[in-house]
Amino acid sequence: MTDTGTGAGTGLPTIDLRRDPVPQLPAVDLALRKAGFLLVAGHGVDPGLRAEIRAVARRFFHLPAAVKEPYAVKVGGRGWLGPGAEANGYAEGTATPPDLKESLSFAAETPTGDPAVDAEWFLPNTWPAETPALKPLVEEYLAQMRELSDHVLDLLGLALGEEADFFTRHTGHPTFGFNINWYPALERTGPPEPGQFRIGPHTDFGTVTVLDRQAGRGGLQLFTDEDGWQDAPYDPDAFTVNIGDLMAGWTGGRWRSGRHRVLPPPADVPAEELMSLVYFYECTPGTTINGIESHSYLRAQLDAISAQ
Numbered sequence: 001m002t003d004t005g006t007g008a009g010t011g012l013p014t015i016d017l018r019r020d021p022v023p024q025l026p027a028v029d030l031a032l033r034k035a036g037f038l039l040v041a042g043h044g045v046d047p048g049l050r051a052e053i054r055a056v057a058r059r060f061f062h063l064p065a066a067v068k069e070p071y072a073v074k075v076g077g078r079g080w081l082g083p084g085a086e087a088n089g090y091a092e093g094t095a096t097p098p099d100l101k102e103s104l105s106f107a108a109e110t111p112t113g114d115p116a117v118d119a120e121w122f123l124p125n126t127w128p129a130e131t132p133a134l135k136p137l138v139e140e141y142l143a144q145m146r147e148l149s150d151h152v153l154d155l156l157g158l159a160l161g162e163e164a165d166f167f168t169r170h171t172g173h174p175t176f177g178f179n180i181n182w183y184p185a186l187e188r189t190g191p192p193e194p195g196q197f198r199i200g201p202h203t204d205f206g207t208v209t210v211l212d213r214q215a216g217r218g219g220l221q222l223f224t225d226e227d228g229w230q231d232a233p234y235d236p237d238a239f240t241v242n243i244g245d246l247m248a249g250w251t252g253g254r255w256r257s258g259r260h261r262v263l264p265p266p267a268d269v270p271a272e273e274l275m276s277l278v279y280f281y282e283c284t285p286g287t288t289i290n291g292i293e294s295h296s297y298l299r300a301q302l303d304a305i306s307a308q
Contacts, residue, residue, distance in 0.1 A: 012037055075303070091304045106125045148239075171207075183275070213276045
C-alpha cells in the first residue's frame, strides 16, 4: 500500500487535536463529505501500549486452532472470530467469499440496569486464559479510546455547525465494539478466491471508528466517487478515523459513511501479516436518529455480515 504521508494523495487532512480546532473545521467537513475519512494526530495514545497489545494478541492468534476454538463466537459476540466467520461485503449486498482474517472481539460491558438492554449490549467480555496480559492492556486502551472518540465527536459537532456536544450528549452510556483484527500471511491462508479480501467492501455501522493500523501491500483502501478505490494514506503517528452509517444519517446525508476494504494478502509479499486495532464507537441504546432506532439498525447489520 502506498504511503502518502499526511494524506495529500487522497485529499484527506490530518487533524491535530493539540491545535485550535476552529481553523481545521472546513477541512473536516470537506473530508467527511468526500470520503468519510480523516487522519487524527495529537491524540496522546501511547504507541508502546498499541505495540504491546499487538505482541500479546499475536501470541494468541498463532496458537493452534484447537486451542482457540473454545473462544469461538459469532459476529457480535465477545471472543474469537475464526477464519470464515465474517463476510463484510454482505452488509452492502456485495457477494464475496468470507473475509481472510481472524479477530479477537470485545465490547462494552458496564451494565445500565435495564436487564433487556444489558443482556444484548453489555455482557461480560471473554479473555483468553492463554494470554493473561491481554486484559489489562486492552482495558487501558478502551478507556483511552472512549475519551478520544468523544473528543473527536465534539470536533465533528463543531464541524457540522452545531454545538460541540451535538453528538456527545447521546454518548452518556454508549455501546462500542473493539476488534483486534489479524490478517494472516498468504503462506498461511493460501491464494484468495476470486473476489476475496482480508475484509470485503463495506461501510461501518456506528458513529465513528478509530483505527490503529499498519502499513502493508495488502492494506486499507478507500472509495470515493471521484477517484474510485485508492490506497489509504498512512501516518504512523495518526489514527485513521472514519464515520459510519449512523453518523451519516445523523447529518442528513451531508457526510458519507466511508466505504472501504482491506486488500487480500499480496502474492509478491507472501510473508506479510498485519494487525489492526479497531474501535467502533456508537451511542447510548435507545437513541433515535432521523426516525431510526440506532441499536435495532446495529443489530441488523451485525447479523448481515455473519458468514456462518
